[in-house]
Amino acid sequence: LVADELSLGLAPIVVDEVYNTLETIRARGTALLIVEQHVQHALELCDHVALLEHGRVAWEGASADAADVVVNRLFEAGSAR
Numbered sequence: 001l002v003a004d005e006l007s008l009g010l011a012p013i014v015v016d017e018v019y020n021t022l023e024t025i026r027a028r029g030t031a032l033l034i035v036e037q038h039v040q041h042a043l044e045l046c047d048h049v050a051l052l053e054h055g056r057v058a059w060e061g062a063s064a065d066a067a068d069v070v071v072n073r074l075f076e077a078g079s080a081r
Contacts, residue, residue: 001025004035019045039070 003022007015019041026032026045036042043049049066051059051073059069 001030002033006034006036007038007041015041039066043067043070 001022006018006022010018015038022032022034022045032046034042034046043063043066046063049060049063050057051066051069053073058073059066061069
């Protein structure tokens with residue numbers, strides 16, 4: 001299943017429902033490819049993460065390792081402005 005920006009424009013409670021549904025789909029054995037700017041739900045759901053910068057893979061690895069990487073990248077990007 002490919003999902004692009006699922007949370008865009010949705011109320012937080014609806015986003016929670018969408019990701020609960022995705023968890024059910026995943027638990028049934030369906031692979032998910034999620035593109036998401038708001039990464040918290042995606043990090044909780046996914047096993048593997050690829051971080052894209054300017055259309056290229058800047059980092060990839062286990063979801064458990066991704067949170068620190070994402071925060072550091074966002075901090076670095078903000079500092080560069």
